[in-house]
Amino acid sequence: MIAEIGHYALVLALALALLQSVLPVWGARARDAALMGLASPLALGQFALVALSFAALTHAYVTSDFSLQNVIENSHSAKPLIYKISGVWGNHEGSLLLWVLILTLFGALVAAFGRNLPDRLKADVLGVQGMIGVAFLLFVLLTSNPFTRVDPSPLEGQDLNPLLQDPGLAIHPPLLYIGYVGFSMAFSFAVAALIEGKVDAAWARWVRPWTLMAWLFLTLGIAMGSYWAYYELGWGGFWFWDPVENASLMPWLSGTALLHSAVVMEKRDALKVWTILLALLTFALSLLGTFLVRSGVLTSVHAFAVDPARGVAILIILAVFVGGSLALYAIRAPALKQGGIFAPVSREGALVLNNLFLTAATAAVFVGTLYPLALEAATGEKISVGPPFFNNTFGPLMLPIMLVMPFAPLLAWKRGDATRAARGMVGAVGVAVLATVLVAGFVQGGPTLAALGVGLALFAIVGAFAEVMERTKLFRAPLAESFRRAKGLPSSSWGGAFAHAGMGVTLLGVVAATAWSSEVVLAMRPGEQIDFAGRQIAFQGVEQRPGPNYRTTAAELVVREGGVEVARLEPARRLYTARKMDLTESSIATFGVSQLYAAMGEARGDGKTALRISYKPLVTLIWLGSIVMAFGGLLSLADRRLRVGAPRKAARPSPAMQPAE
Structure with missing residues (x-):
């Protein structure tokens, strides 16, 4: 009976998703406040129903209900409780239900906390989110129903894939899916903006928290998956350029570019067309990852073994949403007004350079991952693209990013002073040169360039805090004043510093573990x-x-x-x-x-x-750096200026302004 409740809850959720995808968008066009007002309750109701369905499937796993085909194939009565629970998403059907749960959760969060969004924008955003929900709820119900009954039911299940019976795999998929699916909010905001034909700095302010949240969880999810492969598969490596690993890396790279582009748009009302395009492509890459894992086109320890027909269905979903959004982009983008102009040497210029190399790195991973599949489909010829290709293309593209990353915060908006920024980096350069010389002189073995890699990593770590040191006047003012200034810095400034430093920490771990293992x-x-x-x-x-x-x-x-x-x-x-x-x-x-x-x-x-x-040596720095990056994202997310719907606190009057008693 509980399984039937879960199934019917999905059917009802589909009905609400259909209403959510039509009525609020219609209301926004007709300027009907009542129809637009339906967006939030429909989104909340859809989430509640999908959560009920997910709870029903979890109950079936915990109680070892072997009358369900999904439980038979992925559970066992003797399995520890934690793996009975993680078994819910350790298969194609259950993982898709988790995917839909997170999708509806993000919609519910916008409904609950997006109170300061304009009514028309909010209606359009939740309407687009509802359309995505319709597609995936239909996919679950028609091709991947986790509540299919078996009669007669066996006495015992077939157990979960032993590779997935690990604490890391209990945590990795939910983190990864929050990242994957979280980018759907950036996509929905972008499509809503294109429908309205209005994109401005306020739009960037609204979209950044959702993008940042998705990026934060995707960072942790990738790191957790990397560490799981490191210790569980027995290979002893941290990254193998596996196609499914690449499928999660591509939206992370694109999402990182989106975050930086949104900053430029928020501060200078520039890069509007580019930011919208990145929002569309980042979610497209998330959908591509969903397709690659479930289509049967890949052979990987990370992939779900399913029939190609399901992969075709996901490919249709991918084509509809990506093709439709890009068509809308092609129609609307030329009409979007560009914002402020800036000099090449400026903070905007540095962030644009960052975007160029990040998107080029994404393209390199995309080509290396999909080219063998496309070639086999077109000619029947099978080839493999391995680590040498990725190391020789991805590495050189990331090098300029690591070099420019510490400089960007020291440059002024619109027109920067390169000389002043260089002076602010003297300490980081000194640390990098000293480290390079010491490693080259005293560390035996390893590639010749390893010492330069260590120097570059330390340059990124120390340089990440150069702007903080500049703004707090560290070593140039009394320590008490520097401490007071540090307390007054917005949390997003600290967040950016820690996120950039985390990149350096990870690079240091990669260099050491690769060169001197x-x-x-x-x-x-x-x-x-x-x-x-x-x-x-x-x-x-x-x-x-x-x-x-x-x-x-x-x-x-x-x-x-x-x-x-x-x-x-x-x-x-x-x-x-x-x-x-x-x-x-x-x-x-x-x-x-x-x-x-x-x-x-x-x-x-x-x-x-x-x-x-x-x-x-130093191998744990690879994952520690990811945690530092995610911590930086959390600090940025805590910045009051980025919290949707958070009112601004009134300033406390100074003692001099207090009324006399």
């Missing part, structure tokens, strides 16, 4: 010991351990420094009994921001066990 592959008998990465690693033996829905064979390694035990590593292999699937479980010991990584191979007939042990 060491690895040994060997077979060891119990009692044997090796010296590796300045430590002694002793193999104690192999132990069999039972699990709730698997059996584990674990190796025991003791790590010592100077004869003192400092860590234990327990790489393992798990056999999941329901699926008869063998899985490698790596083991990691962290020393500061570096890691010792061990993976276990097959046991050999001579009593030896195959092991792969790696040392990865």
